[in-house]
Amino acid sequence: MTRHVDVVVIGGGQAGLAAGYHLRRLGVDFVILDAQDTPGGAWQHAWDSLHLFSPAAYSSLPGRPMPPQTGQMYPDAAHVVGYLTEYEHRYELPVHRPVRVSAVHREEDAFLRVETDSGTWRTRAVISATGTWWRPFLPAVPGRSGFRGRQLHTVDYRGPRDFAGKQVVVVGGGNSGAQIAADLAYDTELTWATQRPPRFLADDIDGRALFDAATARRRALDQGRADSGGVASLGDIVAVPPVREARDAGLLKASPTFAHLDRDGVVWADGTRADADAVIWCTGFRPTLGHLVPLGLRGPRGRIPTVGTRAVDEPRLYLLGYGDWTGPASATLIGVGRPARDTARSIAELLTER
Structure with missing residues (x-):
């Protein structure tokens, strides 16, 4: 029809x-x-x-x-x-x-x-x-297909109850990665892996300021003026209360992104490794x-x-x-x-x- x-x-x-x-x-x-x-x-x-x-x-x-x-x-x-x-x-x-x-x-x-x-x-x-x-994105990290633990993307995550007492690696330095890492920080052995050190926005900045920054950047570009950087110039992570609380408690300590996975965990370029029961990909x-x-x-x-x-x-x-x-x-x-x-x-x- x-x-x-x-x-x-x-x-x-x-x-x-x-x-x-x-x-x-x-x-x-x-x-x-x-x-x-x-x-x-x-x-x-x-x-x-x-x-x-x-x-x-x-x-x-x-x-x-x-x-x-x-x-x-x-x-x-x-x-x-x-x-x-x-x-x-x-x-x-x-x-x-x-x-x-x-x-x-x-x-x-x-x-x-x-x-x-x-x-x-x-x-x-x-x-x-x-x-x-x-359409979740998963990076082509070596060894991902051979990892024996559980792998999830942001879209699959529901809450910390499924991971209590587990060794969990959260990958990603954006808002999703920070919020899920904060969610898991209290009841898991957490590794938070980010490509660069986390950039938290000032605690008094929320979505209102982000919208204003994005609008100002678009207006500047349309008028042929210099790129203000928009939201990216302010930082990557909005410090919503749960993130702020975990950060201030010293529970959100980021590690550099690892080089590859093996059967039982993640491995950095210098050979340092961390066992993992689960890897959560907050990778966009x-x-x-x-x-x-x-x-x-x-x-x-x-x-x-x-x-x-x-x-x-x-x-x-x-x-x-x-x-x-x-x-x-x-x-x-x-x-x-x-x-x-x-x-x-x-x-x-x-x-x-x-």
């Missing part, structure tokens, strides 16, 4: 919902196709202790402030899931789920064809808002863009070149929420609102032209 609609939004997480909000305000005919069984995007799959970097008021999608969570300055993932669920219902966004998009193709006319496991859609524009959570993600492969748009580092959120070589395609290359801080709740608004306006103009 083939259905017709002006715009197909692929992904029903925070970026897809923000796009839906603005498309609805402009009176555009659209659907949101979401592969998940329930609302909440990737937040419903996060580890138990994950908290936002910002207070609720600074973690909101357009049109609807996130309510505060009782007893928490920084809301947890479950609170975010509840907020996204309520947001979707409040604005009666046309989300179809579970619908898995397999491919997007060009048609001979002015349409794109979106193929899914529940039929085909013909559309004048596509917003890809699938995020990165579904790549954009989930497999459904766009038929369009032949892939550029350097797996990214599709864009101007703003619009694909350079396919003006009917927009990419939203993948990081700074699709809008300053666009992978965050507060940051995705502005590029979502600009995307909706651009699409409305596109539809008017045609």
Whole structure:
């Protein structure tokens, strides 16, 4: 069965919902196709202790402030899931789920064809808002395949209860690595391996300052001024309370990244080794863009070149929420609102032209 609609939004997480909000305000005919069984995007799959970097008021999608969570300055993932669920219902966004998009193709006319496991859609524009959570990155470290212990990525981690009394290596010096290391620091024999010494942001800096820094950097680049460095100039790790407490207790001591793994643990270049029952790879993600492969748009580092959120070589395609290359801080709740608004306006103009 083939259905017709002006715009197909692929992904029903925070970026897809923000796009839906603005498309609805402009009176555009659209659907949101979401592969998940329930609302909440990737937040419903996060580890138990994950908290936002910002207070609720600074973690909101357009049109609807996130309510505060009782007893928490920084809301947890479950609170975010509840907020996204309520947001979707409040604005009666046309989300179809579970619908898995397999491919997007060009048609001979002015349409794109979106193929899914529940039929085909013909559309004048596509917003890809699938995020990165579904494509975890694992580095090609020698010996990884021969390690006999347990290996997990950030996406697989749920909490410290599974590792009590174990020897655990956490790999990665970003926010996920620091938060998971802090989670495990009390009840495990922890090794935290980072490529460079951890760079903690000042304790009074949270997501509000990070959003401002990312926006200022984007504005400077757009105006031809010197690169301010953005968020990276401030540090790598937001000192949310659990991280701060473990750090101040002397429990977050980082080691340099090891050279390889053997059957029973990790080994550094000088021959020093540490036994490990588990290695948790907090080594980041790549954009989930497999459904766009038929369009032949892939550029350097797996990214599709864009101007703003619009694909350079396919003006009917927009990419939203993948990081700074699709809008300053666009992978965050507060940051995705502005590029979502600009995307909706651009699409409305596109539809008017045609």
